[in-house]
Amino acid sequence: MPESKIRAVRRNPRLPELWRRSIVLSLISLAVLPTWVLAKTSPTLRLFPTTVVESIKHTSETAKAMEADLQSVIEQLNQQEELYSISKCEGAESEPGCRQIAEQLSQVYLEMLDVMESRLPGMEDSVRATNTSLERRIRKELGRKTTPRGLQKLLAKTALKSSEPARYKRRSGKLSEKFRQYYRLVTTAPRTGSGGSLAAVAAEIYLDTQEVQELIALTRDEISRAKLMIDLDQIYGIITPEMFEMVGRVKTILFGDAGDLEGIPDPPQGSLESAYQSPLGM
Amino acid sequence: MIKSRPINNAKFRGCLIVCVVAALMCACTNHNYFKPSCTLPSGVDLEAALDHSRADLGRLECEQMFEGYFDRLIDVAKRDPDIENRRRFSEFLVWANDEGIIDKIQARNYYNRYFNTTFMSLPDDFNVCSSCTDIAKSNLEQDLQQELGQKEEGLLRACQDKPAYYAAADQYNSILLLLDATCTACLNK
Numbered sequence: 001m002p003e004s005k006i007r008a009v010r011r012n013p014r015l016p017e018l019w020r021r022s023i024v025l026s027l028i029s030l031a032v033l034p035t036w037v038l039a040k041t042s043p044t045l046r047l048f049p050t051t052v053v054e055s056i057k058h059t060s061e062t063a064k065a066m067e068a069d070l071q072s073v074i075e076q077l078n079q080q081e082e083l084y085s086i087s088k089c090e091g092a093e094s095e096p097g098c099r100q101i102a103e104q105l106s107q108v109y110l111e112m113l114d115v116m117e118s119r120l121p122g123m124e125d126s127v128r129a130t131n132t133s134l135e136r137r138i139r140k141e142l143g144r145k146t147t148p149r150g151l152q153k154l155l156a157k158t159a160l161k162s163s164e165p166a167r168y169k170r171r172s173g174k175l176s177e178k179f180r181q182y183y184r185l186v187t188t189a190p191r192t193g194s195g196g197s198l199a200a201v202a203a204e205i206y207l208d209t210q211e212v213q214e215l216i217a218l219t220r221d222e223i224s225r226a227k228l229m230i231d232l233d234q235i236y237g238i239i240t241p242e243m244f245e246m247v248g249r250v251k252t253i254l255f256g257d258a259g260d261l262e263g264i265p266d267p268p269q270g271s272l273e274s275a276y277q278s279p280l281g282m
Numbered sequence: 283m284i285k286s287r288p289i290n291n292a293k294f295r296g297c298l299i300v301c302v303v304a305a306l307m308c309a310c311t312n313h314n315y316f317k318p319s320c321t322l323p324s325g326v327d328l329e330a331a332l333d334h335s336r337a338d339l340g341r342l343e344c345e346q347m348f349e350g351y352f353d354r355l356i357d358v359a360k361r362d363p364d365i366e367n368r369r370r371f372s373e374f375l376v377w378a379n380d381e382g383i384i385d386k387i388q389a390r391n392y393y394n395r396y397f398n399t400t401f402m403s404l405p406d407d408f409n410v411c412s413s414c415t416d417i418a419k420s421n422l423e424q425d426l427q428q429e430l431g432q433k434e435e436g437l438l439r440a441c442q443d444k445p446a447y448y449a450a451a452d453q454y455n456s457i458l459l460l461l462d463a464t465c466t467a468c469l470n471k
Contacts, residue, residue: 203463
C-alpha cells in the first residue's frame with residue numbers, strides 16, 4: 001500500500017472498510033450493468049434458438065457436400081450439352097458422332113441422378129428440420145404474439161437494406177453459401193439487438209426452405225421417373241428435353257435462380273433524424 | 283268609416299308587399315349571404331391555400347367538406363413542394379382538431395398516411411395470424427399499396443423528402459415479406 005494511503009488509513013480506521021464496500025459495489029454494478037444493457041438492446045423475439053441455428057449450420061454443410069459432389073458432374077454435362085448444340089445434333093440424332101455425344105451425355109446424366117439420389121434425402125431432412133423449427137417459431141413469435149402494426153414497429157427499430165425485393169424471390173447464389181450467410185447473420189445479429197432484421201432474416205430463410213423443399217420433392221419424383229425410364233432402356237442414348245429441365249432444376253436448387261433482382265433505388269444521403277417531428281406522428 | 287276600412291286594408295296590404303319585396307331585395311344585395319362560401323383552394327401557394335381553407339372550414343357549412351379540402355391542399359402542395367410542408371400540414375391538422383372539425387384519430391390518420399413512414403393500414407388490434415385469411419390478407423395488401431401511394435404524394439411529391447419515402451418503401455417491402463412468411467406459418471398448422 002502506498003505511504004500516503006497508509007497514513008490516511010491510520011488517520012481514519014474506517015477507510016479500508018469503505019474501500020471494501022466500494023469495491024463490492026463496483027463489482028456488483030459491473031456484474032449487473034451488462035445484463036441491464038443486454039436487456040435494453042437484445043431482441044425480445046426468440047426466433048433463433050440453438051436448435052434452429054444448428055439446423056441452419058447443418059443445412060449449409062449438407063448443401064456444401066452435395067455441391068462438391070455435383071460440381072464436376074454438372075460441369076461435364078454443361079460441356080457435353082454445349083458440344084451437342086454446337087455440333088447441331090438436334091434433328092440429326094442418327095449421325096454416329098451425335099449418337100456418341102448423346103450416349104456420353106446420358107451416362108453423365110445418370111451419374112448425376114445417382115449422386116442426387118444419394119444426397120437428396122439428407123438434404124431434404126436438413127432443410128425440413130430448419131423449415132419446421134422456424135415455422136413453429138415464426139407462428140408463435142410473429143403470428144400469435146405480434147399485431148400487423150407490431151411487425152412494422154419491429155422493422156422500424158432497425159435500418160434494413162434499401163434494396164429489398166418487392167416480394168420474396170429466391171436469391172441467386174449457392175445454396176451452401178446462402179445458408180452459411182444466414183448462419184453468420186443469426187449468430188451475430190442478436191448481439192447488435194436487431195430484432196427487426198432478424199425477423200426479416202427468419203422470414204427469408206423460412207420461405208427459402210419452403211421453396212427448396214418443393215423443388216427437392218419435384219426433383220425426387222423426376223429422378224424416380226427418369227430411373228424407371230432408364231431401367232426400361234427407353235431413353236439411354238436419347239436426349240430428351242426433360243433431361244435438360246432436370247439439370248436446370250438441380251442448378252436452381254444448388255446455385256439459385258439467375259437474373260437480377262429488382263429493387264427500389266437507394267435513398268440519397270441524408271439523415272432521417274433531422275426530419276420534422278409532428279405531435280401527430282406515430 | 284265603415285266604407286273606408288277595405289280601402290285602408292288594401293293600402294296596408296300594398297305597403298306590406300312593398301316592404302317584403304324591399305326586404306328581399308336588400309337581402310339579395312347582401313354579399314355574405316349569397317356568396318358561395320365553401321370554395322376548394324387552388325393555386326400554387328400552399329400557405330395561401332391553407333389560410334383560405336382555415337377561413338372556409340371555420341364556417342359550419344364547410345366542415346363536412348374537410349376531406350375535399352385536404353385532398354386539394356395535397357394537390358397544391360405538390361405544385362409547391364417544400365420540406366416544411368410536413369410541418370404546415372401537421373399544424374393545419376392540429377388546428378382542425380382543436381376547432382373540432384376532425385377528431386384526434388382522424389388527424390393522426392391523415393398525417394401519418396401522407397407524411398410519416400408508419401403504415402396506418404396495419405391493424406393493431408388482433409394478432410397477425412388473424413389477418414391471414416385470403417380476403418383479409420388481400421385487403422390488407424391493397425390498403426398498404428394504396429397507403430404507399432399516399433406517402434409518395436405526401437413525402438416524395440409534396441415534401442421532396444426522398445430518404446423518408448424510401449424508408450417507407452423499404453418497410454413496405456419488408457412488411458410484405460414478413461406477412462407472407464408469417465401467414466404461411468400460421469396456415470401450415
